[in-house]
Amino acid sequence: MTPGGEAGLNYLCAGLRAYFGHVDPYMRTMAGLLSQGRPANEIMDILRMEEAKPADRFVHAERNDPCPCGSGRKYKKCHGAA
């Protein structure tokens, strides 16, 4: 949807929505890095860590800790949500 709700853009918007749905976890991770004053390209290190150790960083996360995925949200509000 465009802010104005223009007609005729639904096809494009559906494609964009699928694209953003796919990249959203990465965008959130980068936004989290930037909000912590860290360079967004640290996402490459994070992705490498995730490939090497899929769930290890989440095992010891406390519910009120920042989520290990780097989203900047608390673990209980992110990957720790029920």
Ligand SMILES: [Zn+2]
């Ligand atoms: Zn998370």
